[in-house]
Amino acid sequence: MTDSSAGGFRDGEPVERDSDESESRRPLPADLARRFFDACPVSAVLIDATGEIVHATDRAAETLGLAHEDLVGRPYDPSEWGLYYDDGTPVPVDDHPVTRVFETGEPVVGFEHWIERTDGGERWFSSNAAPLFDEDGTVEYVAIAFEDVTALKRGEKRLTSDHVRLLEFRADESAVPPSLRVEDEPTWIDIDSVVSLPDGTTVQYMGTADLTASDFVTATEEVPHYLDARLLSSVDGYNRIEAHSESETVAHVFSALGGRPREIVIASDEVRFRGELPGDVDHRQAGDEIRRFHPDAELVAETLVYSPQLLSDIVADALTDRQLAALDAAYFSGYFATPRTSTGDELADRFGVTRQTFNQHLRKAEQTVFQHLFEKSGAEGH
Template identity: 30%
Template sequence: MGDEWRAVETESEVISDERSELEDAFARVSDAVYTLNSDLRYTLVNERARSLFDRSVADAVDEPADADGAEDGVGTGPVTDRLESLFGDAHQRAFERQRQVTVDAHDERIDRWFEARCHPDESGVTVLVADVTERKRRERQLEEDNRRLRSIFEDAHDAILVGDENEIVAANPAASDLLGIDRSEIAGRSLKEFIHADHDVSSAWETFLEQGRLRGSFSLVRPDGTERIVEYNSVANVLPGTHLSILRDVTEARRREGELERHRERLAALDHVNGVVREINDAIVTGSTRAHLERVTCESLADSPSYEFAFIADVDARSKSITHRVEAGIDGYVQSIPLSTASDDPAGRGPAGKAIRTREIQVSNDVFADPDFEPWREDAREHGYESAAAIPIAYDSVLYGILGITSARRNAFSDEERDVVAQLGEILGHAIAALERKRVLLGDELIELELVIDDAVAMFDGPDMTGHSVWFDRVVRTGDEQYLEYGRTAAETFPLLEEIVERVPHWNEVSVLQRTAGDVKFELSITSPPMFGVIDAYGGYVEAAAIHDGEYTTTVHFPTGTDVGAVMDELTDVYASIQTVARRQISPSSESLDQLQHQLAEALTDRQRTALEMAYYGGYFEWPRDSSGEEVADSMDVTAATFHEHLRAAQHKLIAMILDDAETAGERSTDDR
């Protein structure tokens, strides 16, 4: 018996050692692994599996039999219960079939997806578990994206075709409607079959493949012989050798456009107005003065057989008075009739008064039936007109005057004619504003205002700016109501500036242009700024601006003769706390062209000047270019990179010389506080 017991003990020790070695091996495996015996009872569960499937009771997992209820050394407990609930059926199938079984399961308790790969043999099942939650999420996202794309494809109103030059491989329902055939009959056919013979398909196809995308239109012929006009937008090689085309039926739109064009041709009166517009534009191009533009407008209208006479009146914003500026086809008209800007005055309820208040064109297409035109009926009989229009001459927030037009035709200012006549006010307003800006830039005398807004940052609930400053060096108008402001500040102040941008409604975004030695240069985009809009509308510009300790200060230049009182009235309407610190009459200094050329000659190296001259005379700056950069570089016998390096350096010096001189030019001023 002693030998038998020793043999049993030895065998147990061997089994124990083998189990210990297996457990040690499992402990070194980074993936979750567990094993089951032939009775499908758990024999080993590594640490990764315990941590994945029951972190809250991990210390209770796979304890000895007397601790967790296991029998014969087989582990049971919370983790094995969880494993059984997730993958138990897979264990049995793998062992019975003696084939690997892979199964995915969702653990709702921790909201994770797991993949179990069950590897069976005669002694049991070894299971490797991987957390595939992210993969599942990507798969679901991909499925959702595919569903959306399919929905877009199926539900789009425009026809969508996918294929190559010779064969359509996919088409949506809208394509079936457009081509006039059943959707099942489209696949395998070519789009060329439906394109009218007059369209140069070969040239279009070559251009399409060369450019990678193409837009255009063609006539499409359906199998039943009917034709449709379609606009297309095609993209090449959305997949290798496969192209995408989106077709839109514009037949009815083109028909309506044709009818409108024919209708316009029948309206001879529009030719007269368009002629006036052309004459105004010609006067603008030749650099005319405001008085000349106004005279050309009135005389051109009065000379037209469509209109009786025209006038332009001035409107004083403060006194609310309307006064004569220029007229044609009549003498002393504005002074002879009652006019008012007040809505409670009968003389202010006509076209002129309404146009001043609304800043929109106002018409009376039958002056003898219009009750609001009663104060001027006798005047209409005397001068022989039946229709009248008043067009505001305005730009941004400034009203420069009122253009009045009369016609002997009843309903003269209807539909298209009304719209075209209204453009006269917009054109004149824009031109006058441009002339005012030109006058302030080139004038010998300027009005300089120094303005301050106390607690400007606090006005927008901005951060405390005590001890901080921001300088705005340049304001550039980039479009209607769109501006870019360039400035600088200390690096520690820039986060405060970013916070201010978030608080000010018309400040859109600030971006860093350069960081150097504790300073930050930035670019600030602004939309519809109240102050800039008023200043720009009066022909002025911001010379400099800054924020110091939360106060906003700015220096503004206006042309001589600007109604400063009107400017300040409008600015006060926007910023009640704005104050004028100083007002001066100044005389900007300038340098001669010879001086500029001398400075340029000193600043540029020989190669830089050569690059600039060759680029200029070689047509590099023309559009389209006469010579490419590579061609100019070849002429200089340098590489293209070297040429561009010289050219950029020369351009930088030239522009810096002009802009820096404009900023640093001295000014002679007389204080007029």
């Protein structure tokens, strides 16, 4: 039971605080609202009746891909922000949450849309907008809080999409260095994985039975964007290498779009790049990116095949980017093989961390994989 002098409820009835205690309570600082807004760990902006963004949290600027000083003071012109519905249809200006709140004085909650950021990236948001009234009851400001739900939306699409899109692009023979060009039988190079490293470089794991081990390493090192390459294994004429690239590659295009590269086929007059994308990803996105490397590249084959990957998708979503990269690199570099073709020190060096730090990422990744494999519904073990 609550004492009446403390305020609260007693026997289900409200009890007023003692007046002396209420008067002795410390008044809230006048600048508390602004301090709270500045410290708020969510994406939020404040727009005045003239349409100017008068305040924004640091998180909002980061989420929108803008510098804080470029966001605050910027006019909110609905026609410039490019809001889109799920199907890609532009959201009419009259339906923008800010426009609706200024016109109706009613809050808008849970409005989902995606925007194209200034850096070209597409992000999904769930936005909530509410009015702030002046003394006359006129909407003076609109406060907007929004959350980046891109990962959730992608997860939803993966869970509802049980197909992958197999793509094949063709470019001319100049897409590979002279040492890889052939005159008769084509050369097939399998792409096992592409791993992004913390410093912005990538590591690519590849294999072939059509080149000797030394020729494979030498030819790869002649490709301008590769920094180095090393032989991982040579078994029954099949050679696997690890190639370190200072920049993105064609193979990385598929990985960046949520898919994976499969192989490169080098013929006498052309080069074919094959890979797969999630079934809900438009092939034109891959084509646009590949043509950054090879302007003449064209799509020559596309097949949609049934390929459910529920467990791998769940595990990938549960891992951090660093954990997934560590596990990916360890597996494809032969760290788990017997005998090992890569050591913990070599992998740690690739990631620019100590062996202890790399092992921590790897152990956490392994624990997550085993948890989802052995625990019911991926629940935490007890």
